[in-house]
Amino acid sequence: HLVFFSLDGDDGQETYVYYTTKRNYFASQADCRSRDGELASVKDGLDSSKITSVAESWQSTAWIGLQTDQWEWSDGSTTSFRYWLSFPPASGGCVTVSMPNQGFWVSSDCNNKATFVCGGGE
Template sequence: MSMYNYVNSNMDRENEQHVYINEESNSHNIRTGRQISTTHQTPGSSVGDSVRIRNYRAATVCSVLLCVVLLTALIVLGTNYTQEIHQLQSDNTNLINERDALLLKNNDLIKVHFKKYNGWIYGHSSFYYISKEKKSWNESRSYCMERGADLIIINNKEEHDFVQKNIVNDCSSFWIGLTDIDEEGSWKWVDGSTPTFWFWWTNEPNGQRGENCVQYYISNWADYPCDDAHLWICEKNMFM
């Protein structure tokens, strides 16, 4: 046998032994239930997936907890805000009630003071004063203005009736705050307003340029010369 044939023979025997060993190993794995995986896996890939899953779960839990905290904070703030609003409304209501009570008390004191000490009569949110002496229209007005008032302005029928029932109690005549002294026939109250109600006697006014001031006489009006001497009625509005 040549050397070449001898080497080949030995290599064939080694290959046969190696195949025999592999067959025995496979047979042993099959008997013991162990499966030979032929799938190629990249080292560390399963570890990376696990880490990403844990990170995702942690981030989800943190987001949920953050939402819960924010929702709780909003509820607490909303509750406190509502309570503060209710408290402010209650305080405001109490202040308004106290203000109204003080205003009422103040008005009552003013009424008592004027009525008791100065002879003023209260009604229709105004104080009225009837003179006990006679003066001209201009002098009468000056008297009223020195006391923070003016000659009476009768704005409506209700006030007209009030004056008739509570102030004028005889057949005397009284100056009121109506005149056309600035322009003939253009009657104005002392505050510059135009009357919306008229209570002239029949055929009044009839004095033309000679009678430019108005007096109240038995529930109606008549124009007279402003220099005539008559009683007068002052009026002081509560808000003047």
């Protein structure tokens, strides 16, 4: 299963795809890249709320493109926006959007399986 949705951004239309298939962080990132995308970069509250509104019906967790040891998005961009359930997050983990926790970000073991959100690409 997958769900397409778009956001209006400063640089045009940002397309995201939510995948309900559960994979670890690395397999999720590889899947996004095979489609010329990246795991989603959440630049601000609007991005966060749009991603949450689409994914919340599955009441799951979904990988986004942030690792807590790098503090930059998988596409190489940075942002000061943060939406942590608890701060500071555990270092050395990967980040999920937690639907059971109103879309707050949670640091998770990168080998755990979760749904995922890709940004850009096909």
